[in-house]
Amino acid sequence: MSRPNMPGLNRRDLLKVSVGGAAALWLSTSNFALADSTSIKAGWYGGQDTHDRMQKAIAQFTAKNPDIAVSVEFAPFAEFYDRLPVEYSGGTAPDMHRHSMTYLFDYVKRGLLADLSPFIGKSIDISALYPGVVEIGKDGDQVHAIGNNQIAVALFYNKAKVAAAGSLDNLTWDGFRDLAIKIGKAGGANSYGTNDGGGFFAFLELFVTQRGKSLYSGDNALGFEPKDLVDWLDYWESMRKDQGAPPPSVTAESAGFQNAPLVKGTAAMQVGWSQQIVFYQALMQDELDIHACPVPAGAADNGHLIRALDFWVVPEGSRNKEAAAKLVNFLLNDEGALATLGLSLGGPASDKAASVLAKTADVPSGKVLTYLADLRGHAPSATPRWISGHGELESTLNRLNASVGFGQATPQAAADSFFTEAKRILG
DSSP: OOOOOOTTEEEEEEEEEEETTEEEEEEEEEEOOOTTSEEEEEEEEOOHHHHHHHHHHHHHHHHHOTTEEEEEEEEOHHHHHHHHHHHHHHTOOOSEEEEEHHHHHHHHHTTOBOOOGGGBTTTBOOTTBOTTTTGGGEETTEEOOEESOOBOEEEEEEHHHHHHHOOOTTOBHHHHHHHHHHHHHHTOTTOEEEOOOTTOHHHHHHHHHHTTOOSBSTTSSBSSOHHHHHHHHHHHHHHHHTTSSOOHHHHTTOOSGGGSHHHHTSEEEEEEETTHHHHHHTTOSSOEEEEOOOBOTTOSOOOOOOBOOEEEEOBTTOSOHHHHHHHHHHHHHOHHHHHHHTTTTSSOSBHHHHHHHHHHOOHHHHHHHHHHHHHHTTSOSSOOOOOTTHHHHHHHHHHHHHHHHTTSSOHHHHHHHHHHHHHHHHO
C-alpha cells in the first residue's frame, strides 16, 4: 500500500534491529532544514495510521518552526518498548516521545525523564487540558509527562448480531455472560459471543472499581483482594466453557486488529479502549457501535475511568529540551495538528481538541466522542495512576488467565500465583 505524500518528509533509511530476541522494524525520516537549525528526534508507537498522521503533524510543525529540524522513529508498541531501554542506555533516546502509562513510572522511578514544569506556562500551554491529563504525570512538584489523550474501556459490538440475540440495555455482568453465550451457541462451532477479556488488566480494574476497590494501594501494593481475582478468573472460565468467549488457543492467535474475533466474524462483541472502534470498523463491513461495559446489578458506580493513558515525555538526557517542549505544545494545542491526528492517539485531551475533531469526525469517531462525553459527565475527574511494575503485572495476568483456560490452573491457584508474583514485582 502506498504512503501518502507529506510535505517536507523524505525516507532516509530503513533498518532492522534485533532487540531482546525480537525483530523490530524502525523507519527513520527527517525534515529538510537549514544547516544552522536545531535538530531533535521524535518517537512514538502505534499502527500505520498513527505513523502517517504523526509524520504529517510534524511536517506542519516544521513548516511553522523552520529553525527546528525533526527526525522521527516509530514502531508497533511491543517493538518500540523492546528498543527504548536500549536507546536510553546508549544515550540515543528521542528528544521527545510517546510513553504509555504501562511503563511510564518505571522510567520516572529511575530518574530518566525530564521535569517539564519549567516549560509549562512558557513553551507548553496546559490551560485547555482536561483535569488529570497533567496531574497523572506528576511526581511531587515535578511534571514528568503530559497526557496526549483521554480514553476509557468500552464494549464494541456488531449491531446486527447483537440485535438478533438480545439487547445491551441495563447490561449487568450476568446479562453480558448470558448474551455472549447465546450469541456463541447460535453461531455454531468456532463461534463466540465476545473476546476473552480475562487477561485485560484495565478491564479487571473496572471490575474491582465497581466493588469499591482499586488496582493499586499506594506505590507498592495491590488495592484489591485475592477473592476479587478468583471471581474474575472464574467468570471468564465460565464464558469460555459455553462459547461465551474463545479458548486460549484462539485468543493467542488474535493479536492485531485484523485478527480480532470481532473482525474475523467469530465474535459479535469486543472489549477494548474506546478509540479502537475506529480501527475495527475500518476493517469491517458490518456496522459497529460502542457501549459501556457491564455493571453489577444495582451498582452505584459503573467503574468507568476516563484517563490519560499515553503521554508526551522528554528524556532527562535530551540536549534540546526547549525545542522538544515546543513540539509537545504544538501536538497538544495546534488546531491543524489536532485535526491531522484525529483519534490516532486516543480520545481528545481537551474541549478544544474535542471541538476540532467534531468538525471532521467520521461516524465511528463521532461515536467515540459521544461515548467519552457521556462518561465524562459522571466519571471522576482525577483517576488513579498505574505504578512501577504495572507492565509486568499486566503480562502476568494475561498469562495466568490463559493458564486457567488451558486447564493448567484453577482460578484460585492462578489468583494465589498472581498475588505472590505481585509481591515480588512491587517490592
